[in-house]
Each structure stands twice: as C-alpha cells, then as structure tokens.
Amino acid sequence: MADWDIKKLRILRTLEEVGTVTATAEALHMTPSAVSQQLTGLAKSLGVTLLEAHGRRVRLTGAAHLVLRHAEAVFAQLERADADLLGYLQGEAGTVRVGAFSTAIPALVVPAVQELRRTHPGLAVTVREAEAEAAYELLAEGSVDLALSLAAHAPTPRDPKFSRVSLLADPLDVALPAGHPLAAEPGLRLADLAGEPWIFGSSGPWSQITTTACENAGFVPEQAHSAADWSAIWAMVAAGMGVALVPRMAMAGALRAPGHGGVALRVLHADQPRRHVVAAARRGSEGAPGLARVLAALRQAAAAQAAVGRTGGE
Numbered sequence: 001m002a003d004w005d006i007k008k009l010r011i012l013r014t015l016e017e018v019g020t021v022t023a024t025a026e027a028l029h030m031t032p033s034a035v036s037q038q039l040t041g042l043a044k045s046l047g048v049t050l051l052e053a054h055g056r057r058v059r060l061t062g063a064a065h066l067v068l069r070h071a072e073a074v075f076a077q078l079e080r081a082d083a084d085l086l087g088y089l090q091g092e093a094g095t096v097r098v099g100a101f102s103t104a105i106p107a108l109v110v111p112a113v114q115e116l117r118r119t120h121p122g123l124a125v126t127v128r129e130a131e132a133e134a135a136y137e138l139l140a141e142g143s144v145d146l147a148l149s150l151a152a153h154a155p156t157p158r159d160p161k162f163s164r165v166s167l168l169a170d171p172l173d174v175a176l177p178a179g180h181p182l183a184a185e186p187g188l189r190l191a192d193l194a195g196e197p198w199i200f201g202s203s204g205p206w207s208q209i210t211t212t213a214c215e216n217a218g219f220v221p222e223q224a225h226s227a228a229d230w231s232a233i234w235a236m237v238a239a240g241m242g243v244a245l246v247p248r249m250a251m252a253g254a255l256r257a258p259g260h261g262g263v264a265l266r267v268l269h270a271d272q273p274r275r276h277v278v279a280a281a282r283r284g285s286e287g288a289p290g291l292a293r294v295l296a297a298l299r300q301a302a303a304a305q306a307a308v309g310r311t312g313g314e
Contacts, residue, residue: 003045006078008038009071012050015039016060016068091289093122098294099135100127100148101205103230104277107249107305108148108167112297123290132205136162139280145291148298150205151276152212163286165295168277168302171248172213175233176264177240183264190217190271197224197242199233210245213273238262247275249305277302 015024015035025032043050048063060068088094100109105127113125130138135147140161148167174193176183182192190213198221200210206228214221224242227233230250237244238261246265279298281291 004071004074005042005045006074008042008045009067009074011035011038012042012060012064013068013071013075016064020057089289091123091291091293092120094290095124095126096146096290096294097126097128097144098146098148099130099138099144101132101135101150102129103247103249104148105129108277108298108301111301111304112294115297115300116293120293123293125294136280139282142282145281145285146294147280149278149280150209151278152205152208161283162280163283165279165286165299166276167279167298168249168306169274170277170305171267172209172245172273172275173248174266174268175237175244175246176266177237177243178262178264179240180243180264183266187270188266188268190214190268190273191219193243194219194221197222199223199225199227199236199242199244201228202226209273209275213245216273217271234263245273248308249277 011024011028011030014027015021018024018027021032021035024030025035028035030038039050046063046067048067049061050064050067051058052061084093086092098109109125109127113127116123116125128138128144130144130147132149135144135149138144139147151166174188174190176193182188185192194214194217198210198214200221200223201207202223211221225236227236230246233244233246236242251265279295281295285291286295
C-alpha cells in the first residue's frame with residue numbers, strides 16, 4: 001500500500017496553488033531544496049511521477065492531479081476531525097453516560113438534557129436507570145461517567161475513588177387518602193401519623209428513608225403494604241389503604257399524570273424530612289469539559305426543582 005504522507009501532500013497542494021518550487025518554499029517557510037526533497041520522497045512512496053519539466057519550471061503530472069483529488073477529501077476529513085476534537089476538548093461534543101435513580105430522571109436529568117440540547121447540541125447524554133446503590137457500581141466499573149444517587153447510599157466524601165457533588169435536599173411530603181380525618185389538619189406533624197398503616201418498600205433505600213424519618217419523629221411505622229413504584233403507592237393511598245411519604249421530586253413524574261386523584265398531599269412544615277441527592281464521578285474525571293457541562297446543567301435543574309419546592313404549599 002502507498003504511503004500517503006499528509007505533510008508531503010500539503011506541500012504538493014501548495015505547489016499546485018502557487019505554481020513554482022520557490023514560491024512554495026516561501027509560502028511554507030522552507031528552502032527550495034527541502035521542498036524538492038519532500039516531493040521526491042512523496043513520488044517514491046506513492047510509486048508515481050508527480051512533477052515533469054516544463055521549460056525552466058515544473059508542472060504537475062496527471063498522476064499528481066489524481067493524487068490531489070483524493071488528498072482534498074483527506075484534508076476535508078481532517079478539518080472535520082480537528083473541529084470535532086476541539087469541540088470535545090471544549091465540552092461541545094462527545095458523549096456523557098449518566099446513571100440515575102428513577103425519580104431523579106424526570107425531575108433532574110431530563111431538564112438538564114433538554115437544556116444541553118439547546119445550548120450544546122453536539123454533546124450527547126445517554127441515560128441509564130439504576131437504583132441509588134447500583135449507580136455507584138456502574139460508575140466504578142466504568143459503565144457510566146456520572147452517577148445520581150442518594151447521600152445515604154453513596155460512598156463517603158473521603159472515598160478516594162469518587163468525587164461527590166451535592167445537588168438537592170429533596171423534601172418528603174406525606175400522602176393521605178383525600179377523606180382522611182387528618183387530611184385538613186392544620187400544622188400536621190409526622191408524629192400525628194404514628195398510628196396509621198404505612199406503605200413503603202420492603203427493602204432498599206426507600207424503606208430505610210421512610211423508617212428513619214418516622215423514627216426521628218418518635219415512632220416506628222407499621223408497614224401495612226409494600227411497594228416501590230410511586231404509581232402503585234399513590235393508587236393504594238387513594239384507595240384508603242394507608243399513608244406514605246412521597247419525595248417532592250416524584251411529583252415531577254408519574255404522580256402528575258391523569259387519574260391520580262383521591263390523595264391529599266400535605267407538606268410537613270414543622271418537621272419536614274428530606275433526602276439528599278448527590279452526583280458523583282470517578283475522581284479526576286470531573287474536570288473533563290463535557291462532564292462538567294452536564295454537572296452544571298444538573299445543578300441548574302436542581303436549583304429549579306428547589307425553587308419549586310420553596311414555593312409549594314398545602
């Protein structure tokens with residue numbers, strides 16, 4: 001196979017443009033002998049004659065013009081490659097893989113992706129749903145570049161493998177059947193619901209978050225039903241089967257869909273429990289421009305979510 005030397009092809013193209021070896025040397029800040037030497041080497045590596053005498057000057061052969069037609073396509077592709085590489089280095093291009101737990105996707109990840117599509121259309125974000133704890137396993141093995149999880153299930157900030165960023169303190173509201181005697185109780189506290197049947201997952205982060213919040217309020221919740229899907233929990237509350245804590249972020253997703261009436265959602269102003277959402281990257285990678293842009297968009301989405309939480313009421 002012929003050796004298509006890019007540097008030598010550029011010299012040949014310049015010669016075609018300016019017409020003489022002397023002018024080529026001046027344009028490229030080379031000596032005429034160096035230009036001739038480079039073109040002789042290119043002709044040898046390609047196995048064709050590139051120049052022929054034309055009076056006191058030289059001119060390109062038919063083979064040289066054929067070579068340049070192909071070289072122009074190579075030069076154009078290299079320009080595109082340079083532009084793409086510059087975009088990647090500036091965080092304008094490339095792909096960032098995000099692993100996130102379910103309620104973080106509609107509340108934080110989707111708004112961040114929408115904003116990035118508007119401001120940095122060349123930067124692609126792929127999303128993979130993963131439970132809070134599993135997101136870190138994906139991050140550690142290199143399957144995702146960024147993990148959204150809950151602080152209670154994340155490695156400590158001192159873990160040398162990961163760099164953590166706090167995104168949001170997500171308030172937990174209490175969902176009661178619409179006709180519940182306490183649905184309109186002023187100044188409702190979590191402790192007021194100590195004797196109620198509760199609905200939450202049998203294991204995993206939500207089970208721990210619910211039980212911890214209730215224990216902090218002074219009681220152990222009686223688990224009447226076990227469910228992890230928010231639509232299922234909402235439907236059971238609406239049917240009068242129990243009460244449940246609901247993360248504010250969940251309201252950005254399925255719980256806003258039609259058919260989810262029959263529930264009174266109360267804000268626990270006096271003793272508002274919260275869950276803390278964090279983003280993490282492999283330590284050292286957080287400064288990569290594309291990843292930094294995704295993190296900035298997630299922070300913006302989290303700030304908007306927090307603003308909605310502050311203006312929300314009963």
